[in-house]
Amino acid sequence: MTALARRDDRAASPLLAVEGIDTFYGESQVLFDVSLSVGPGEVLALLGPNGAGKTTTLRSILGLTRPRQGRVRFDGAEVTDWPTYRIARAGIGWVPDDRRLCPTLTVSKNLAIARKRTRFRPWSLKEACGIFSALEHLLHREAENLSGGEMQMAAISRALLGSPGLVLLDEPSQGLAPRIVEDVLATIRRLRDEGVASIVVEQNAALALSVADRAVVLDRGRIAWAGEAGRLRDDPVLRRQLIGT
Numbered sequence: 130m131t132a133l134a135r136r137d138d139r140a141a142s143p144l145l146a147v148e149g150i151d152t153f154y155g156e157s158q159v160l161f162d163v164s165l166s167v168g169p170g171e172v173l174a175l176l177g178p179n180g181a182g183k184t185t186t187l188r189s190i191l192g193l194t195r196p197r198q199g200r201v202r203f204d205g206a207e208v209t210d211w212p213t214y215r216i217a218r219a220g221i222g223w224v225p226d227d228r229r230l231c232p233t234l235t236v237s238k239n240l241a242i243a244r245k246r247t248r249f250r251p252w253s254l255k256e257a258c259g260i261f262s263a264l265e266h267l268l269h270r271e272a273e274n275l276s277g278g279e280m281q282m283a284a285i286s287r288a289l290l291g292s293p294g295l296v297l298l299d300e301p302s303q304g305l306a307p308r309i310v311e312d313v314l315a316t317i318r319r320l321r322d323e324g325v326a327s328i329v330v331e332q333n334a335a336l337a338l339s340v341a342d343r344a345v346v347l348d349r350g351r352i353a354w355a356g357e358a359g360r361l362r363d364d365p366v367l368r369r370q371l372i373g374t
């Protein structure tokens with residue numbers, strides 16, 4: 130296959146395709162035949178009640194909890210069996226719900242070790258500081274001394290410095306002051322404008338739907354609903370039925 134044909138192939142298929150995955154913790158099945166896709170620059174809200182399987186879906190995409198059935202394809206390659214570091218290097222960034230920075234390293238060091246080159250757009254430290262103006266003043270602080278909001282800024286910036294084509298954000302608004310939540314939403318919109326896709330897992334469905342193009346709702350490990358985010362945004366009855374909010 131020529132390089133041009135490969136590029137055409139990539140353009141025609143979704144950036145990420147999760148196809149019929151079943152994921153287990155030990156003998157306990159948590160995901161049942163879950164499928165979803167995300168196009169380049171698209172924002173997908175992944176919603177559902179507590180324990181529905183949202184984080185497990187992100188973990189399955191990253192190879193942290195490997196699906197037993199089904200496939201995960203990213204950027205034209207099947208990555209289902211790849212180790213997590215290779216999936217990250219292919220261009221998937223992760224902002225976990227507990228942020229997971231190295232506590233004894235400075236923010237600057239945390240960001241430096243995350244820096245990667247992928248085939249996607251690179252992000253500089255200066256650009257990250259442009260998005261989160263407070264970041265510049267935090268660079269020399271140890272991560273363990275940051276507030277929740279500061280940690281979130283650092284965790285999102287770390288994902289950006291990995292040059293992602295897709296960022297997985299797990300509960301990005303959790304515990305944040307409204308002003309920082311606004312910065313996080315603005316970042317997701319900026320990523321979309323730059324062609325970087327996101328999957329946003331949120332307890333706050335209204336918040337995720339305010340930036341999402343499409344939404345998928347999980348219920349007890351199964352897809353309960355999938356469609357345009359605007360439909361859920363504009364239909365509080367349907368939203369209550371599906372998510373309980």
Ligand SMILES: Nc1ncnc2c1ncn2[C@@H]1O[C@H](COP(=O)(O)OP(=O)(O)OP(=O)(O)O)[C@@H](O)[C@H]1O
Pocket residue numbers: 154157159177178179180181182183184185186332
């Ligand atoms: N490490 C684990 N070992 C065993 N079971 C787990 C583990 N992690 C999660 N589970 C179970 O898997 C199910 C799905 O959990 P998951 O965290 O994916 O849901 P979630 O939709 O992200 O929930 P929440 O919104 O509460 O974070 C739950 O029943 C949970 O108890």
